[in-house]
Amino acid sequence: MDTHIKHNIPSTHRVAVGAYIFDSDGKILLLHRINPPNIYAPPGGRLNPDENPFDGILREVDEETGIEIDLLGPSYIWFGKFTENNPLFLGIDFIARASTTDIVLSDEHDNYIWAKKEQILSGEIETVDENGYGYSIENIVKAFELYNNIIHIQ
Secondary structure, three states: OOOOOOOOOOOOOEEEEEEEEEOOOOOEEEEEEOOOOOOEEOOEEEOOOOOOHHHHHHHHHHHHHOOOEEEEEEEEEEEEOOOOOOOOEEEEEEEEEEOOOOOOOOOOEEEEEEEOHHHHHOOOOOOEOOOOOEOOHHHHHHHHHHHHHHHHHO
16 A cells, blocks of 8 residues: 555645764864855755655765764754745754764865864854854754763763
8 A cells, every 4th residue: 555645735845854963072063065055054954755864864964974973862853944045944953973083075065173162152163144044053052962961871
């Protein structure tokens, strides 16, 4: 029995995934996007049709960075636009630990940084563009806190 029923109803949003990835020193991986918004952001992207979010984020991280990660769990769910011209997204962000750290950037990015929490708080690393699109400092700081809580429990 086919469980995939196709309707002629326009979709209201797309699903995206992102990963707050931490290295063994507790630094977070941020990639510099070459397309708007031109900010530093965690790896991530859109799910393929019928793709499981866990599989999707592993695929996106591999495509964008070439590294392997251990997913520790979901961290944040959001709904909105990534840029003014984008459709609406339902986003699922994850906390992860890097299994490998030899970054090989995709053609979507031109730089990366393993950032300390202090660098995020100081505004040294731009994570939101002038129009307010991107990853808020508050959410990245919450990811640091969640990661630290998880690793201290394990």
